[in-house]
Amino acid sequence: MAERRKRVFSGIQPTGGIHLGNYLGAVRNWVSQQDLYDNIFCIVDLHAMTLPYDAKGLRARTLELGSILLAAGIDPQRSILFVQSDVREHSELTWVLATLATFGELSRMTQFKEKSKGSERVGAGIFFYPTLMAADILLYDTDLVPVGDDQKQHIELTRDVAIRFNSTFGDTLVVPEPDIKPVGARIMSLEDPSKKMSKSDPSPASRIELHDSPDEIRRKIRRAVTDSGSEVRYDEANKPAVSNLLTIYSLLADLPVSEIEQRYEGKGYGAFKGDLADLIVEQLAPLQARLAELTADPAQVMRIMTEGAGRARAIAAPKMERVRAAIGVGLPEID
Ligand code: ATP
Numbered sequence: 001m002a003e004r005r006k007r008v009f010s011g012i013q014p015t016g017g018i019h020l021g022n023y024l025g026a027v028r029n030w031v032s033q034q035d036l037y038d039n040i041f042c043i044v045d046l047h048a049m050t051l052p053y054d055a056k057g058l059r060a061r062t063l064e065l066g067s068i069l070l071a072a073g074i075d076p077q078r079s080i081l082f083v084q085s086d087v088r089e090h091s092e093l094t095w096v097l098a099t100l101a102t103f104g105e106l107s108r109m110t111q112f113k114e115k116s117k118g119s120e121r122v123g124a125g126i127f128f129y130p131t132l133m134a135a136d137i138l139l140y141d142t143d144l145v146p147v148g149d150d151q152k153q154h155i156e157l158t159r160d161v162a163i164r165f166n167s168t169f170g171d172t173l174v175v176p177e178p179d180i181k182p183v184g185a186r187i188m189s190l191e192d193p194s195k196k197m198s199k200s201d202p203s204p205a206s207r208i209e210l211h212d213s214p215d216e217i218r219r220k221i222r223r224a225v226t227d228s229g230s231e232v233r234y235d236e237a238n239k240p241a242v243s244n245l246l247t248i249y250s251l252l253a254d255l256p257v258s259e260i261e262q263r264y265e266g267k268g269y270g271a272f273k274g275d276l277a278d279l280i281v282e283q284l285a286p287l288q289a290r291l292a293e294l295t296a297d298p299a300q301v302m303r304i305m306t307e308g309a310g311r312a313r314a315i316a317a318p319k320m321e322r323v324r325a326a327i328g329v330g331l332p333e334i335d
């Protein structure tokens with residue numbers, strides 16, 4: 001008998017367009033691995049509520065992100081694509097997991113510490129963020145979670161909570177593994193190579209967005225910080241900015257870094273950056289063309305995601321029933 005294909009689950013927040021870090025660290029891998037696994041991808045709108053946000057624009061951003069993911073190559077024939085809040089079981093399981101995660105564990109999350117730093121009023125949502133993410137993953141018997149490096153700690157917590165659930169209530173939840181690639185899992189800011197490229201960076205010049213025009217892409221790459229010297233060489237410790245640009249080049253051109261170093265030997269940063277900008281423009285062009293088509297047909301995108309929610313619910317609802325039985329809530333079954 002054929003072995004069950006591994007189940008992949010991952011999520012992305014509708015907090016704005018997506019950038020080259022999201023694409024190279026996560027989305028591109030989701031797309032390229034679609035044939036290998038049984039895939040579920042989720043637009044996590046409930047997570048987007050954990051920091052102050054504009055409620056009036058959230059639905060539009062959710063739809064836009066759906067179009068971007070489809071344009072990037074998520075194929076509804078091979079993957080389920082849906083919106084988190086459409087499947088109510090995510091919220092229900094979050095509560096259960098919140099009773100198992102400890103205050104100490106959640107307080108130690110780097111993302112919580114960073115995102116709550118300096119705010120006067122810290123909503124409890126950002127504190128419980130990892131239990132919602134754990135619920136996303138555990139509802140679908142997920143084996144593998146493809147993400148960027150920044151999510152590693154949240155997946156560790158998910159594993160710990162699943163193991164705790166199983167030892168308290170009996171074997172119910174599948175303990176997932178992270179899938180973090182050795183290259184591209186942490187693309188850095190174009191303005192400060194000590195920080196990751198991020199949607200929440202106030203400076204748009206720090207990131208390339210997937211819908212940036214060719215002019216914007218060329219300008220951002222031209223202005224991207226470089227290191228002292230003029231050699232195009234990979235050296236994370238001494239040349240973090242150039243190393244980041246080399247990583248981007250290598251992933252987009254599908255060439256080893258050593259070959260790119262050779263190609264630009266003695267040529268300096270200018271030629272390298274010009275070609276890198278051309279490469280980004282060229283690689284994003286087909287995606288942008290598909291995005292324009294999908295944006296013109298929102299009904300199609302909505303249909304795909306509504307159908308995706310139905311397929312997701314068909315997995316999540318019976319799973320939640322098993323969790324309810326294991327934890328003992330509700331009335332006894334009569335036989
Ligand atoms: P923010 O930086 O504002 O917290 P984000 O850019 O991390 O937001 P998410 O929706 O939280 O966006 O992330 C979606 C996916 O992209 C996750 O798998 C995350 O690990 C990955 N990712 C985010 N930033 C990077 C980056 N700079 N390099 C590689 N992967 C990244």
Ligand code: LTN
Pocket residue numbers: 009010011012013044047132133136137145146147151154
């Ligand atoms: N926290 C993730 C987004 C996310 C996610 C998930 C990723 C929410 N739920 C489940 C993988 C699996 C982030 O990228 N910031």
